[in-house]
Amino acid sequence: MIDEIQKDIEQYQKIIILRHQNPDPDAVGSQIGLKTMLQEAYPTKQIYATGIDLAVLDWIGQMDQISADTYQDSLVIAVDTANAPRIDNNGDYLKASKIIKIDHHPNVDSFGEINWVDESFSSCAEMIYTLADKLEPLHVSQETAFSLYSGIVGDTNRFLYGETDYRTLKISAKLAKTGIDISQVALHEDEMSLQVARLEAYILNNFQVTTSGFGYIIIRKAAFDKFNLADGELDHAVPLIGRINTVNNWIVVSEKEPHHFRVNLRSKNVAINGIAEKFGGGGHPLASGVYVGSMDEVNDLIKDMDNLNKNI
Incomplete structure (x- = not known):
């Protein structure tokens, strides 16, 4: 080839x-x-x-x-x-x-x-x-x-x-x-802008972790706009939740435009690309992404990610 x-x-x-x-x-x-x-x-x-x-x-x-x-x-x-x-x-x-x-x-x-x-x-x-x-x-x-x-x-x-x-x-x-x-x-x-540093502080103050070890943060548009991020800067903060030792898999949900949610999916060991594909996205087994159009879909995705750990 x-x-x-x-x-x-x-x-x-x-x-x-x-x-x-x-x-x-x-x-x-x-x-x-x-x-x-x-x-x-x-x-x-x-x-x-x-x-x-x-x-x-x-x-x-x-x-x-x-x-x-x-x-x-x-x-x-x-x-x-x-x-x-x-x-x-x-x-x-x-x-x-x-x-x-x-x-x-x-x-x-x-x-x-x-x-x-x-x-x-x-x-x-x-x-x-x-x-x-x-x-x-x-x-x-x-x-x-x-x-x-x-x-x-x-x-x-x-x-x-x-x-x-x-x-x-x-x-x-x-x-x-x-x-x-x-x-x-x-x-x-490794370097980050001041805006990204403030975003990471926001994530650490607001993310959730379920009993199964699934971590997530949902950044709605009103909050997202306050950080005034340049295109591509959000990606720097995506690995952050995974540094917590009790977190096995996680997502970062961002609403840059109304009812248009970008979801970054990450995992330390269990494959998550199947969930991304289910919602119209894709990627690697441990790093995937998808866009969804409603909070109902975000909540369904959260449930699926949480259940992955329960089935290990």
């Missing part, structure tokens, strides 16, 4: 790299890392990475602004995106001649003509490194390494999550060997 990806990369003069909505460091790191890698290997090709720019992730790289016509006769590579509705694009990508999907989430939607999906990888950035490791003339420069290392550190939560294994650490060491400033990446991943 990797050989097929290389054939398409060599065939197309225009390559556009996409990722999922509400991007995290892995999504942007995979995008920018792949873009840089391809530009260095094929300097005469037109290579773009597109999507909404988030100020909190500008330290990894910024997105290109392209017209709808650019997608004509192009190859689209969607990274770190489980299903087509989550692609951060208004549908222009459908004008492309071919679509390749590279992802490490459960394969619920094979939306590409080529779908390289492997859940054993800790991050999509790790997959992009593997692409370069196996194919000539691709190579990993220091600039590429910075983006990919940022993606790996982000999706493993600085090597905390269970998907971290020997391969993850070996690839990370090879990226570090290029001379990137790994402490700079760690500082970017």
